[in-house]
Amino acid sequence: MIEITGLTKRYGGKAAVDGLTFTVEPGRVTGFLGPNGAGKSTTMRMILGLDRPDEGRVRVNGRGYVTAALPMREVGALLDARALHGTRTARNHLLWLAHAGAIAESRVDEVLRQVGLESVARKRAGTFSLGMSQRLGIAAALLGDPRVLLFDEPVNGLDPEGVKWIRELMRDLAGEGRTVLVSSHLMSEMALTADHLVVIGRGRLIADVGMTEFVRHSSGVLVRADDPERLATALTAAGAAVEPEPGGALAVSGLEAGAIGRIALDAAIALSELTPRRLSLEEAYMNLTRDSIEFEAGAA
Known part of the structure; x- marks a missing residue:
């Protein structure tokens, strides 16, 4: 288990991570999401003790990770697939890590087989493609057979x-x-x-919720009405979020279709469409984080 409480990290006058609190539970895959610059990598580095927080604390299995006697047996991490000595073979890279972590040499060959690199075990790691380097990084994370695992962008460079x-x-x-x-x-x-999502933006927690619930609560209703402006005002007053769609339609979230219909009826506004729609994870994520994007491309 990973417990993060009030975690804050500043660089100069800017907070990369700002009062972050969440728990990563065992027995499920927790997706850690956020726009570029949201503070995800900084948070992972603080979990591993690579960066020191200015405020707050991190506990891994009930204690600070840096106090672990055999850290590779507690936590395995892939933060940068290219962070290796390129002249070493894949096997020697893992063997060096195994010796440093008091891990049996036999475990090296086990993880090489597990990640599909057995046939290139004696090739220099510096000659590997990004996908092969990712596999080697995952092998290193698995080497100590840890109960806690952190992966930062693990599928980069991998084929289907x-x-x-x-x-x-x-x-x-x-x-x-x-x-x-x-x-x-x-x-x-x-x-x-x-199975579960933790979403951050500008270093702050935006959502800490199960996958199914996240998408369900982010879904909405497509509405077409004779007087969309007046309906939008009435729906907003009732607590809904309303966004205009092409063709004069309204995308409404925060209210069920039945409640929208009743509001339209009370306001004597005729509806021509009232269609519940389920958003994809990508659509729900974009809606949630649109105000937290730090680096946004302009129009061509």
């Missing part, structure tokens, strides 16, 4: 077979009762992998 493999691996690890935290920008993949 590799993406499917890492998805199944993460779900299998969670199914064994391990704590699995995965950061990714690939919403389609998170929709297939994560």
Whole structure:
């Protein structure tokens, strides 16, 4: 289990992480989402003790990770697949880590087989493609057979077979009762992998919720009315979020279709369409984080 309480990290006058509090439970895959610059990587680094928080604390299995006697047996992490000595072979890279972590040499060959790198074990890691480096980084994370695992963008560079493999691996690890935290920008993949979501923006918590509930609560209703402006005013007054759609339609969230119909009836506004629609994870995520995007491209 990972417990984060009031975590804050500043660089100069800017808070990269700002009073963040959430818990990553064992037995499920937790997706860690947020726009670029949201503070995800900084949070992961503080979990591992690579950065020191200015305020708050992190507990891994009830204590600070830096106090662990055998840290690789408690937490496995993939933060940067290219963070390795390129002249070492894949096997020697893992062997060096195993010796440093008091891990049996036999475990090196086990994880090489597990990630599909057995045939290239004696090739220099510096010659690997990004996808192969990702597999080697995952092997390093698994080396100590830890109960807690952190993966930052683990599917980058992987082909479709590799993406499917890492998805199944993460779900299998969670199914064994391990704590699995995965950061990714690939919403389609998170929709297939994560059981729970933690969403942050500008260093602050936006959502900490189960996957099904997140998408359900982010879904809405498409409405077409004879007087959309007056209906939008009435719906907003009732607590709904209303966005104009092409063709004069309204995208309404926060109210069920029946409640929207009753409000329209009370206001004597005729409706020509009242269609509930379920958003994809990507659509729900974009709606939730639109005010937290720090780096946004302009029009061409």
